[in-house]
Amino acid sequence: MIGNDRLAVRKTYKLYVNGAFPRSESGRTYEVTDAKGHFLANAAEASRKDARDAVVAARGAFAKWSGATAYNRGQVLYRVAEVMEGRHVQFCEEVAAGEGLSASKARAAVDAAIDRWVWYAGWTDKLAAVLGGANPVAGPYFDFSTPEPTGVVAVLAPQQSSLLGLVSVLAPVLATGNTAVVVTSKERPLPAVTLGEVLATSDVPGGVVNLLTGDAGELGTWLAEHADVDAIDLTGAPSHRAMEFEREAAGTIKRVLRPPVTEPDWTADPGLARMTPFLETKTVWHPIGL
Amino acid sequence: MAGMTHVLDPDALSDDARALSVPLPPYRDVTRSDSAFRAFLHGLPGVDQVGAEARVAQLGSRSIKTTSKAWAIDTAISMVDLTTLEGADTPGKVRSLAAKAKSPDPTDPTCPRVAAVCVYGDLAGVAREALGDSGVHVAAVATAFPSGRASRAVKLADVRDAVQNGADEIDMVIDRGAFLSGRYLEVYEEIVAVKEACGDAHLKVILETGELVTLDNVRRASWIAMLAGGDFIKTSTGKVSPAATLPVGLVMLEAVRDFRAATGRQIGFKPAGGIRTTKDAIKHLVLINETVGPDWLHADWFRFGASSLLNDLLLQRQKLRTGHYSGPDYVSVD
């Protein structure tokens, strides 16, 4: 038995990029505290170059992830929920510390996050039926529309809800077949790093999810301007910067999910509203003849 | 000796026909075996039916007016194979048709004569006599027309008989049964044999496209007929519906176009069956004009197999000439 006097082995919190856990190439870290201001950890502070590397990784992972069968993607995502369940205690501790929640409220948030992940995992092979279909054109053609992933999605994750909020913005991006570059909550990044460990030990291919701890205000610009990013979710953008990011995103006609005025209640039924912005509709025509 | 072969096997090709049966370069070796021929025919580009139909629909919307309409009507008249193919045909009926062929509109000497009179082989002699040296050709259907279901000996005898009776054009039918069961070389060899039996008579090969059904089949059958030495490829007997549709015409014209481009030999085209109005005829002329070009806009290379079409062309011609609409009493009943 380990006695109470044992000195704990602390975790080094790093970025999660292309399936690996690098430190920021800039060498920067910042201090993460709990809700009461006590030191928790030094998080890696991602830089412009880390964001660039993350986009390269996400682009590289896109073909395989988007090309996987919907059933396969569903199972891979479900597996993430299974592994999250195994880290339940750790998530609860990090959420409670970071968000200043009671143990029961933290537990509720973690439960909801895992359930949310399962909910999205179940969507992968239903989207085409719900959002696509055959179009009865007035002519001898078979014409059908299917939803397809937009590509690389930059996600500025919510600043408040460090796990449920993160899962609520990340899972829909993955369920739809996109790959993601996520800037986590700056002040509450620890559950995100743990989620990265979950992803790394589940079946999600490296590069599909890239988690950058750091400042959304700083990294948002690089991601909004990046020509190889197809869409950006501004949920966690500093409110005074969101409009600027949207303008920058216009340069390459990115799909933009605008931020809510205040951070929403993440326990509400999400509907399709976080999936459709990152889906393209492809329509295919073919003649019908002998 | 050619004769010897015939003594042993009356259906076999003569040595001359064998020489003829080698297709023109660059296709000399495609008929070397059943499988080679099949591979060749199935290697021809496919035809997308919807695309072909869309193309002819667009061409069908061409608006042919005034001087171009007058030219088209006269040209169409000169391309008509005026046809009667009824069990009830008599010498009298054929003579009456021949008279009309020579002088379609007796009130107007500027009206061109038609290209040919088309009859069953037994009446070819009557037609030949009635047409004399008018320049109107005598076309006879043969090879157990329209079904083509007879032994090869009977078909060849049918051809020789028609030629002997005075036909200078033979309209044969291909063996659709053989074609549809994939015996392409058999279809080919029969055309070669018929061509030989024709002697100097021109050979039109009827594909009976209504029974081939798909445009891919129409393209393959066109190539069989052209490689075998047919002078014309013809859509239909007129006894099967659908007959001369515009998509079929498009595909057959593309075939003669491509065949000339590859071999240098020009093959004629004859749609037959279902072409009844001036509008139908003009659509075909437009189709020729924009698919193969003016080289085919002559009775040597294009014919209409039709019976009632001529009267409609004459009515429209009168309308253009007089400025008012004419009526059925102003053209002859045949």
Added chain:
Amino acid sequence: MTSLFEYAPAPESRSIVTIAPSYGLFIDGEFVDGTGESFPTINPATEEVLTEVSAGSEADVDRAVRAARRAFEKTWGPMRPADRGKYLFRIARLLQERAREFAVLESLDNGKPIRESRDVDVPLAAAHFFYYAGWADKLEHVGLGTQPRPLGVAGQVIPWNFPLMMLAWKVAPALAAGNTVVLKPAETTPLTALLFAEICRQADLPAGVVNIVTGAGDTGRAVVEHADVDKVAFTGSTDVGRSIARAVAGTRKKLTLELGGKAANIVFDDAPIDQAVEGIVQGIFFNQGHVCCAGSRLLVQESIHDEVVASLQRRIGTLRVGDPLDKNTDIGAINSREQLERIRELSDIGEAEGAQRWQPAGELPERGFWFPPTVFTDVSSAHRIARDEVFGPVLSVLTFRTPDEAVAKANNSTYGLSAGIWSEKGSRILKIASHLRAGVVWANTFNKFDPTSPFGGYKQSGYGREGGRHGLAAYLTGADSK
């Protein structure tokens, strides 16, 4: 090759249209004088001035938006959905009744051949209204929850290539969803939109539901930037699309963009060649190539390159370029001098970069704006004519060796609106279609449109879809939409 068979001129009569000497703006159910300058609209085939139209000022746009807001709040918004549908059915029928008039006017103002305005533009415009009319009382089935709501006032800015059809694509779904609209037609092609105003009157459409404000870029900007517009829909160039996206940033305005394209038309060696050649012609020469989804990059398998190019040239030789009102014309006039100059400039660059220009023999009319159908061979992916949208009758021919290379080259573009695939092999078509980053993939056909069929781009070709159920989502909000 001169033909024995010369088609005599077959002009459609223009007597069916009456063009007034000048036009005002259609605001709140009335034609009113604009407060801005007037400008001429010309027939691009003859450079004849057809009439003068008003350049809507900011004040005019404001008036139109206020009229639209009132109509949204007082009449159109509260109206029974089934009745909104009936108005749209009426409009569809009126467009059909006056189809010939619209077709002739469209060809006069735009320069497109009457065959196309008659057989494509106008019938599709009517079909769009008919289709969305039926949706008006079925919005709970769109997929946005049980109570989807209209957005309010839609500001719509449309291009000059399909003036009436683009109007229909914008106005029909907006009204069916319960919105009211302020529409800005293109500067060079305002006339069918103004005739459409007359249709609205004949339909007794309540005042302010549709407002039409003519003008140029400034007028469009005023529509997009008006603070009381809830939704912006734009079809046009990617450059303008970018500036619109910037302008609406940080606002509540919902935005859909249908922008440029540089579509690859991929021809495999097992293609139905004759139909493929026809499809290549349809793909690039339809509407003089003034088509955002035009198949302007021909990607042909190297083994059949020479055969396809030869067939293509022969076929192009039969295209009839000339009087847009002649029923036998295949290629009409370039819409404007400005566009003609852009086409010339890019073609000259193509030649300077080393591509081979081919154009069929034939005279072009002396007056008006004309550019012959043009094929560039020896084009490489790096050439500007292979990358920039020419928006004219100019085809660039490139080759590929393997399916992977075809896909890589097809996707090597900042655009992603449409693509074509020609092959007789079904499994290959589906595989290639799934790998193309383009919103519309035409397999063994090209440039087909239908109101039931969603249309719109990937990447910098824009976002949002027009047509089908998807087209309504752009004009509604519900629990499931933002």
